Amino acid sequence: MNWGYRIMLIIGLFLAMLFYFVYIASQQKNELMDSNYYKEEIEFQQKIDASNRLNQIYNKPLISQEQGNVNIRIPTQLAHHLKDGKIELIHYNDHEADLHLTFEPDSSGAQVFPSLLFKTKGQYKCRIQWRDDSGKYYREEDLQL
Template sequence: MNWGIRVVIILALFLAGMTYMVALAMRQTNETIDADYYSKELKYQKVIDGKKQLAALAQPVMISDSAGGVWVRLPEIAVQHLDSGHIEFLRLSSSKADRRIPMAIAGKSVYSLPLASFVKGWYRVRIEWISKGVDYYHEQNFQIR
């Protein structure tokens, strides 16, 4: 076999491999966590400020799953005079399992969410709230078992 035929065989294998990769890439779905990520990116300074405010507090945000529920414990001092807020559980593999829970204006620091309303797996938990005009923000990955 001469070198010309070898070059043609190598090019044919390369083209077949590239065609397979393009077909595979076209079948992939690429979900982003947020549909309106661009507008949220522009408001990211508010998130940075919220993280700084939360870091200055003595108590951390704690999330756990036990006793048939998911427990979210917020620093009491940061929710005493709650203006508004919400807790988001974003399912990384499917946006259909996302949950958004509004926070009670009464200044409740512990939230108990029924475990049955969640699909088991990994979530990105985002908590945003405003208390006395001060923004707070917390984000972490959390696994529900």
Template sequence: MNWGTRIVIVFACFVALIATMITICMRQDVSLVAQDYYVQEIAYQDQIDRIKNASTLGGDQMQVDFDRNSSVLSLNIPNKTINKGEIHFFRPSDASLDKKYNIRLNDSGAQNFDLTTFKKGLWKIKINWNKDGKEYYEEQSIVI
């Protein structure tokens, strides 16, 4: 085999490798953290203010407890003084599994969420609420 044939074989192998890499890359699922990522990034100062507001609450801050045995997440808010709120169960590895619920507290200021149908792994709980005209935000991570 002469050197011209070897060059053609190396070139053909290189083209096959590049074609394989392009095929693999095109089949990958690309999930963004959020569809409106750039809009959220521009308004991030509002998010910083919400986090700061939540940290200044002190004893009135909400309690989030997760019981791994029963797969129940309990949200407890002392004095149930929120006007409205939302809890977002965020799955970093798969955006299609994300779930959002409105906060509806019972008479004792608690709400339970059954997580038995949730896929096992890391979840972030993002809680937004409004109290006396101020907005608040808290985030916690759990492993189911």
């Protein structure tokens, strides 16, 4: 085989590989975790203050997994005075698997979510926020299902 054909073959293989990688890259989903990113950024200092308020009272993880269920437990002294709260479970790779739930713990401060609630397994960022008479509380934790 002539060296000119070899060079053409190498260039052709390189171009085929390049087009293959471009095709694979175009099929990937690249979504922002928040659709309202700029609004969240403006309110970020309030989240820091709420997180610091919670860390002064309770510095342990709020989320645990037992028997296939996701358990969220806050201190009982905070659960008795809770006015309203919400939980956002943001899936890292699939925006359609995100969950936005109301946080309504029982008198012991616990709320249980069955695993059937989660459509997609994988890595989630769990954002828990609630307020009571003394102020707002906030915590972010990672959750692997």
